[in-house]
Amino acid sequence: MDLKPGELTDTVRRMPAHKAEGKSGISIDALKMLLPSKDDDQDLLTNVFERPLQACLKLCYHPNRFKEAITVMIAKSHKDPRLPTSYRPIALLCPIAKILEKLFAVRLTRWLLNSGVLPFEQYGCQGRNANQALESLINAAYNSWTDGDKDRHVSIYALDIKGAFDRVRRAHLLRILREYGVPDWMIMFVWSFLSDRSTTVRMQGAVSKKFWVNIGIPQGSPLFPILFLFFSIPLLNKLIREKGLVSNENAVLYQLKRFLIAAFVGDITFLIVSDSVEKNNKAAEKLYNALVDFAKKDGTTFSADKTKVIHLCKARQKFNDSMPNIKDAPPKAEKAIKILGLWLDYRLTWETHVTKIVNKARLKMFNLRRIAGSTFGPGLKKLLDRYTSAILPVISYACPVWFAGYDERKYTKSGKPPGGRCRLSISAKLVNRLESEHNYF
Numbered sequence: 001m002d003l004k005p006g007e008l009t010d011t012v013r014r015m016p017a018h019k020a021e022g023k024s025g026i027s028i029d030a031l032k033m034l035l036p037s038k039d040d041d042q043d044l045l046t047n048v049f050e051r052p053l054q055a056c057l058k059l060c061y062h063p064n065r066f067k068e069a070i071t072v073m074i075a076k077s078h079k080d081p082r083l084p085t086s087y088r089p090i091a092l093l094c095p096i097a098k099i100l101e102k103l104f105a106v107r108l109t110r111w112l113l114n115s116g117v118l119p120f121e122q123y124g125c126q127g128r129n130a131n132q133a134l135e136s137l138i139n140a141a142y143n144s145w146t147d148g149d150k151d152r153h154v155s156i157y158a159l160d161i162k163g164a165f166d167r168v169r170r171a172h173l174l175r176i177l178r179e180y181g182v183p184d185w186m187i188m189f190v191w192s193f194l195s196d197r198s199t200t201v202r203m204q205g206a207v208s209k210k211f212w213v214n215i216g217i218p219q220g221s222p223l224f225p226i227l228f229l230f231f232s233i234p235l236l237n238k239l240i241r242e243k244g245l246v247s248n249e250n251a252v253l254y255q256l257k258r259f260l261i262a263a264f265v266g267d268i269t270f271l272i273v274s275d276s277v278e279k280n281n282k283a284a285e286k287l288y289n290a291l292v293d294f295a296k297k298d299g300t301t302f303s304a305d306k307t308k309v310i311h312l313c314k315a316r317q318k319f320n321d322s323m324p325n326i327k328d329a330p331p332k333a334e335k336a337i338k339i340l341g342l343w344l345d346y347r348l349t350w351e352t353h354v355t356k357i358v359n360k361a362r363l364k365m366f367n368l369r370r371i372a373g374s375t376f377g378p379g380l381k382k383l384l385d386r387y388t389s390a391i392l393p394v395i396s397y398a399c400p401v402w403f404a405g406y407d408e409r410k411y412t413k414s415g416k417p418p419g420g421r422c423r424l425s426i427s428a429k430l431v432n433r434l435e436s437e438h439n440y441f
Helices: 007-014 028-032 044-058 095-115 130-145 170-179 184-194 224-244 277-298 351-371 380-396 399-405 428-437
Strands: 068-075 087-092 153-160 197-203 211-213 258-264 267-274 308-312 336-339 342-345
Touching (some): 007 044, 095 224, 130 258, 130 267, 153 336, 277 308, 342 351
Antiparallel strands (some): 258 267, 336 342
16 A cells, blocks of 8 residues: 555656546646656656655545535436436546545455456456447347358347436445455545545536535545446446346346457446347346346336347348346337447448547547638647547547448448538648548548
């Protein structure tokens, strides 16, 4: 639990800048100014904060002033602004508290990865990513289609935990930490972190009175991803065990050709393969009901109306829109669903995903054109930085999954990329680079 030499400095350097300050009014940018630089090699940050932060870790203590947050509401895209569920609450915390929580999160993550208690099916941990989760699902679908058996039907079911981060009960989370053998000092620190929290809500210029929050993990804290990983472990283990239970009720699960789980933090997706869509739906219904019954004992619920289902079809298979018998679930399966930021269509042609990202990238390029021209705006280097940081990630996200199967000749008669190229009157060099790297603009 002791801080290593230079650890505090490295932690603050890696923390994202230009974040809103919490109730203390101190920003992370101000703390970064205390770091040593070329002009001044004195490390004021370490001299002032290292001993107090070290004491907090040794005493398993999270100061009460660090628990006072300001909650702001961020509107979700394409949601009805009149509904409370259309907003995502984000806790603005003291940056010194974030530094302490980050130092502890590094230690808790290291213990989790070394302990072996995290299921392989969880891709939201350090060293793994959403691309790998998507690759496991798509590779399983392709392998099921190409293993020589013609009668293989592949279905994907995506579940949604209702108010995932806001409904985590403190006692339940601490019990999970104890059951999986987390060291006592870490459990005590998590208990101190989650206890006696308070917040004020700021919305449209108005600020509420302070009230106490005794449930949930504050979104905005460096600790909330790793703590939710612990919270998800029993749910994933339940799905894994359910497939292996021997009983007449689980007979339909033994008729499956393939069953794969891919979770990313709070998003749980599983793939089912059998010789009929009906068997897939029956198996999904059995697994869903078992998971819901298991989770509700600790106050966790699933949003059945947000359950996404898609039945993947080979070239000669007809589209099937049947759904498992789940209460309040959508009436029909969809032809395209969004999983971890990737749009899957029922034939895996990736037409929907390519259309979405092209439209999104074009909008960003249009916004870039509004602030830059041949006679005004930032220089070429800044524009390239903006393109690399804001536009290129939109295009390249999950490319290992979808790009290999994308054939641009299918979408235009001439075989040329659809739509016009993004031409900006910035300089010929920038235009040539955009066209050479991404020829489908």
